[in-house]
Amino acid sequence: MKWRMRCLAKVLLVIVGIAVLGWAVMMLWNWVVPALFVGARAIDFAHALGLLVLSRILFGGFRGHGGWRGRRQWRKWQSMTPEERERFQAEWKSRHGFRSGDE
Structure with missing residues (x-):
């Protein structure tokens, strides 16, 4: 009911x-x-x-901003191992112009 x-x-x-x-x-x-x-x-x-x-x-x-796409990406991030996350972050920073001193 x-x-x-x-x-x-x-x-x-x-x-x-x-x-x-x-x-x-x-x-x-x-x-x-x-x-x-x-x-x-x-x-x-x-x-x-x-x-x-x-x-x-x-x-x-x-759909709202993000919609299902954002949730799918979050699930992918959660399923990564810590080593995969570090590799992903390093690759993302190198692609987008971040240097080691910019953090």
Whole structure:
């Protein structure tokens, strides 16, 4: 029962978050764009959600910064032996221009 309540709460939180972001996009668009561009018109909530999705597709993607790639790299780092980590760090420093006195 607890698991269902948590899932329901998360789904509700996501829906509320999407609604708030859509409302914010609509308010910002209707405040800024008609004032800047002659002939631009105000948009409604559905258009604001569409604009939000379009901007995420074009500029942000749907994963956060790092996403699964960062976790995969962290697991790789954790599975290295101390000797492998030292070798990796030395190679990384030599590639990126660090000298022994820069640490």
